[in-house]
Amino acid sequence: MNTAILFTIFIILFLLHIPIGISLGIASITALYLIGDFNMFMIAQRMFTGMDHTTLMAIPGFVFAGVIMGGGGISKALIRFMRAWIGHIRGGLSIIVILACMVFAAISGSSPATAAAVGGIMIPAMIAGGYDKKYSMGAVAAGGTIGILIPPSITFVLIGTTAEQSIARLFTAGILPGLLLTLIFIFVAVIYAVKNNYGGEPKANWLERRKATIHAIPALLLPVVILTSIYAGVATPTEVSFLSVAYAIIVGRFVYKEITLQSFREMVNDSIATTSMIFLIIANAMTFALFLANEQIPQQVVTWVVSHDIGQPIFWVFCFFLFLVLGTFLEAVAIVLITLPVLLPVIDTLGVDITHFAVFMVMMMEMAMITPPVGLNLFVVAGTNNASLESVVRGVFPFMLAMLFAILLVILFPQIALFLPNSMH
Numbered sequence: 001m002n003t004a005i006l007f008t009i010f011i012i013l014f015l016l017h018i019p020i021g022i023s024l025g026i027a028s029i030t031a032l033y034l035i036g037d038f039n040m041f042m043i044a045q046r047m048f049t050g051m052d053h054t055t056l057m058a059i060p061g062f063v064f065a066g067v068i069m070g071g072g073g074i075s076k077a078l079i080r081f082m083r084a085w086i087g088h089i090r091g092g093l094s095i096i097v098i099l100a101c102m103v104f105a106a107i108s109g110s111s112p113a114t115a116a117a118v119g120g121i122m123i124p125a126m127i128a129g130g131y132d133k134k135y136s137m138g139a140v141a142a143g144g145t146i147g148i149l150i151p152p153s154i155t156f157v158l159i160g161t162t163a164e165q166s167i168a169r170l171f172t173a174g175i176l177p178g179l180l181l182t183l184i185f186i187f188v189a190v191i192y193a194v195k196n197n198y199g200g201e202p203k204a205n206w207l208e209r210r211k212a213t214i215h216a217i218p219a220l221l222l223p224v225v226i227l228t229s230i231y232a233g234v235a236t237p238t239e240v241s242f243l244s245v246a247y248a249i250i251v252g253r254f255v256y257k258e259i260t261l262q263s264f265r266e267m268v269n270d271s272i273a274t275t276s277m278i279f280l281i282i283a284n285a286m287t288f289a290l291f292l293a294n295e296q297i298p299q300q301v302v303t304w305v306v307s308h309d310i311g312q313p314i315f316w317v318f319c320f321f322l323f324l325v326l327g328t329f330l331e332a333v334a335i336v337l338i339t340l341p342v343l344l345p346v347i348d349t350l351g352v353d354i355t356h357f358a359v360f361m362v363m364m365m366e367m368a369m370i371t372p373p374v375g376l377n378l379f380v381v382a383g384t385n386n387a388s389l390e391s392v393v394r395g396v397f398p399f400m401l402a403m404l405f406a407i408l409l410v411i412l413f414p415q416i417a418l419f420l421p422n423s424m425h
Contacts, residue, residue, distance in 0.1 A: 026285040043290070055167055068259070142396050149177060152171060173421045326366065363410060
């Protein structure tokens with residue numbers, strides 16, 4: 001009964017366009033109040049302890065680094081470098097979008113930040129190069145999803161914290177699937193360019209390439225610094241997140257000279273807004289988890305799975321459709337924090353590798369980023385280009401099919417996700 005009340009309140013508030021974090025909090029607190037064993041002090045304490053994790057401090061660091069990259073000239077340098085080398089080939093601009101998103105992902109860990117930074121430069125360039133606007137926006141929205149798969153990843157940080165898993169191991173597991181998804185997206189981009197006869201830009205000469213390469217070296221070193229520090233054990237992901245902030249500020253201010261006092265204030269405001277939204281969801285998700293634990297929902301789910309002899313294949317199919325449906329109206333952070341506490345006992349009971357499942361979950365969260373009507377990347381791209389959500393959805397559809405294919409490969413071949421972490425850790 002209390003569970004039905006919780007979800008009814010949550011759905012009503014969501015339909016009234018109340019922010020997801022607030023909706024989840026009000027519904028959970030109301031349900032706990034009706035139980036009668038909790039008071040507001042206990043709930044507030046639970047919300048605070050839920051956020052009192054050192055690993056979660058990596059989130060504001062990577063968010064801030066991504067914002068600085070977008071406004072500090074780093075993303076421009078990366079794209080200029082790629083255009084000089086591959087901009088002349090057929091479909092070159094769309095390939096650059098995917099590759100730029102991949103490199104940006106190795107710094108920011110955020111899909112919306114990746115889509116905003118790359119899209120602000122590349123969508124106008126693609127349209128000027130003769131590309132269809134809908135396709136241009138779709139390529140950026142889809143490419144931006146790589147931001148939460150290739151390490152560092154904010155979503156992996158949340159999964160690792162919730163499931164008490166090594167963040168470094170999860171980061172490692174995302175590398176090969178991230179590269180696979182990048183290659184599949186590039187394949188789609190090339191086929192689409194050939195089919196629609198999209199040409200390339202004028203070929204850059206060797207002097208232009210050399211200048212672009214030298215100009216991009218400080219930007220290219222940032223993902224190297226981040227990943228090397230993590231995997232060499234020099235610093236934790238949390239420490240690396242703020243190291244990347246310091247590096248991005250130095251490069252943006254003294255090398256590319258695009259960070260001013262005014263722009264820095266705007267970057268801080270943007271970072272605070274994004275980080276606050278994430279932590280508001282985390283805090284209220286803790287009250288939801290408290291309700292689940294009190295009602296023994298995870299234990300009931302495990303009992304049902306065992307009594308019905310549910311095997312791994314059915315579990316994977318169930319989770320696929322569960323995340324696909326939830327992704328149409330919930331944000332990735334909320335999906336992880338709502339579903340993972342319930343699924344963890346089932347994962348353990350069925351003997352599913354948690355690292356493999358984490359990669360699958362992140363890839364489904366990528367799908368959520370480009371699934372209407374609440375796909376966050378769709379809104380970012382549509383909002384920055386004064387376009388309708390429908391037009392972005394049409395452009396992103398080929399990449400959605402490609403992503404589904406990549407997810408299927410990862411499910412069927414676990415070593416895509418497990419080979420590197422098993423070898424390195």
